[in-house]
Amino acid sequence: MNRHSENLLAELRARLPERLPPKLGVAVSGGGDSVALMHLLHQVAQNEEIALFVATVDHGLRPDAAQEAVTVSRQAAALGLPHDILHWAGWDRSGNVQDEARKARYSLLAGWAQQRGIDAIALGHTADDQAETLLMRLGRSSGVTGLSGMSASRQWEGVTLLRPMLGITRKDLRTYLTGIGATWVEDPSNQDPRFDRIKAREAVSGLKPLGIDALSLSRVAENLAQAHAALGAFAQESARNVAQVEQSDVKVDRAGFAALPKEIRRRVLLGCLVWIAGLGYPPRQAAVEQAMKAIIEGRAGSLSGCLLVPEGMSVWICREFKAVEARISAPDEVWDSKWVLTGPEISGAEIRALGEDGLRQMPEWRETGRPRLALSATPAVWKGGAVLAAPLAGFANGWRADTTPEWPEFYASFLSH
Ligand SMILES: Nc1ncnc2c1ncn2[C@@H]1O[C@H](COP(=O)(O)OP(=O)(O)OP(=O)(O)O)[C@@H](O)[C@H]1O
Structure with missing residues (x-):
């Protein structure tokens, strides 16, 4: 050779x-x-x-x-x-x-x-x-x-x-x-x-x-990849510090979010939105900018089938009921791109959003500490007009709920791109 x-x-x-x-x-x-x-x-x-x-x-x-x-x-x-x-x-x-x-x-x-x-x-x-x-x-x-x-x-x-x-x-x-x-x-x-x-x-x-x-251009690409990896690691660490995940909703600490560099804020927010709404493509830049501002100022908002719900020094980012209202799946099947509800075989059972109707039947929603608006867009096991079970506090009767992928796994892969 x-x-x-x-x-x-x-x-x-x-x-x-x-x-x-x-x-x-x-x-x-x-x-x-x-x-x-x-x-x-x-x-x-x-x-x-x-x-x-x-x-x-x-x-x-x-x-x-x-x-x-x-x-x-x-x-x-x-x-x-x-x-x-x-x-x-x-x-x-x-x-x-x-x-x-x-x-x-x-x-x-x-x-x-x-x-x-x-x-x-x-x-x-x-x-x-x-x-x-x-x-x-x-x-x-x-x-x-x-x-x-x-x-x-x-x-x-x-x-x-x-x-x-x-x-x-x-x-x-x-x-x-x-x-x-x-x-x-x-x-x-x-x-x-x-x-x-x-x-x-x-x-x-x-x-x-x-x-x-x-x-030399291929070296530029390599340096860019390193810069992206560094930004990704920074955003991942920041998300851990400012965002608390509760099932499919994320509670963002406003002051912590405001203190992040803008590009990191953008990545954290995009990660949350893609996770919550299962988006296949990023939302429009202008909508993202507005949402970042709303979070810092503690204002309500909506984008990409998600809601911003202010609560004291935090803002919840959660799924919007309107976006999932029409979704119906069978138990064991994926509902709204990430939930899987599994339980005993019940003929005629279906998975639908809890909505106002379901919340009225499930007063234990108050024990979750999550906003009513957020919970109305989470899934429940229905039979006809009755809620059999919902993954709130005390989700019982042999039912369990999983989100797939799990948040840390999702976030790590989302940010590595
Ligand atoms: N017909 C093929 N069979 C097997 N491997 C292939 C074939 N065509 C492409 N590849 C593989 O993909 C590599 C890149 O080829 P090519 O540049 O045509 O691919 P590409 O992924 O389509 O990218 P692009 O179209 O953007 O240039 C090749 O070096 C080879 O390893």
């Missing part, structure tokens, strides 16, 4: 977890980056006790794709590695083809990994991909706040996706491949100037005169 290959190998190894999973998957499209990844990981596997598995997704979108997958098969076999071809047949011609193909690819790969007992899959994204991603996102976002590159590691449907080549350039990988006499295919869509990525690629080369290149 020459010096160049040794450097690449060291760079790759440094970005992989210190303890490699015993079974590591490699997603290889047949393009230069992922073919190089397969060869480099094969080298890693010589020195460490791990088993490598290779997979190629045939999206069935280009006539050459099937042949390319077979070529990867042959290349993997030459290294003594098992290889599987996964087929995507699910596209209904809706949505953006690239986005749909990417999602389908990751899901197929995750399913493959689970079937084979593989814990993590390595992907061939390079420093160039990272630089392009960063510029594309910078172009779309309103500034540096909230900007990030691709993460070096992320979860996808129960499998860890690793990107160990974010510090290596495409050019270096091609030099390496040429050096070992390996071949690869060039994906024609990588040249198509209609795609944003190609425009971003041109933008990256345009920065050369300023002394900025793919590697």
Whole structure:
């Protein structure tokens, strides 16, 4: 192995977890980056006790794709590695083809990994991909706040996706491949100037005169990731100090909240809202700003299906009855994205919000110390017009209530993004 290959190998190894999973998957499209990844990981596997598995997704979108997958098969076999071809047949011609193909690819790969007992899959994204991603996102976002590159590691449907080549350039990988006499295919869509990525690629080369290149941009992305991690840890600690969680409601200490830096306040509030309302997307910036002000000033408010209910030196953030009024589920099923009520089998029992009707039947709500408005949006077990049980103080008759995920688990994962 020459010096160049040794450097690449060291760079790759440094970005992989210190303890490699015993079974590591490699997603290889047949393009230069992922073919190089397969060869480099094969080298890693010589020195460490791990088993490598290779997979190629045939999206069935280009006539050459099937042949390319077979070529990867042959290349993997030459290294003594098992290889599987996964087929995507699910596209209904809706949505953006690239986005749909990417999602389908990751899901197929995750399913493959689970079937084979593989814990993590390595992907061939390079420093160039990272630089392009960063510029594309910078172009779309309103500034540096909230900007990030691709993460070096992320979860996808129960499998860890690793990107160990974010510090290596495409050019270096091609030099390496040429050096070992390996071949690869060039994906024609990588040249198509209609795609944003190609425009971003041109933008990256345009920065050369300023002394900025793919590697330096990929380092910027790494620094941003560190800054986000630091902010996340700060927000998590702050949430612990200023927010008290009672089942699905959060009681925020106004003075403590006001004393936090604005960006931390924003993150704590967003965490609460996403938790309480199970939001899949963040609320509008203006609404968040208003809510932050209302909390500090101790005023009532509502946003994203949640209510702000002032109480002395605190403000409760809770679910709004109006937003859950129509939700009905069976016992054991998830209600309002996070509650699961389990209990004895009762025919005709259903889970609905407590509402004013239910609160009247459950005078023990007063013992909870939580506002009436908050409790009216919590679930209860109903049969016809009668409440059989509700997770208030004295939730009984063999019933139990769980929220899923648990708050600390949710908050940790929410803030790590
Ligand atoms: N058809 C495929 N089969 C297996 N792995 C693939 C396939 N296509 C892409 N990959 C994996 O994903 C990595 C990144 O490829 P590519 O840049 O095309 O992916 P992407 O995740 O769709 O990102 P983007 O479209 O934003 O560039 C590849 O290096 C490879 O590891």
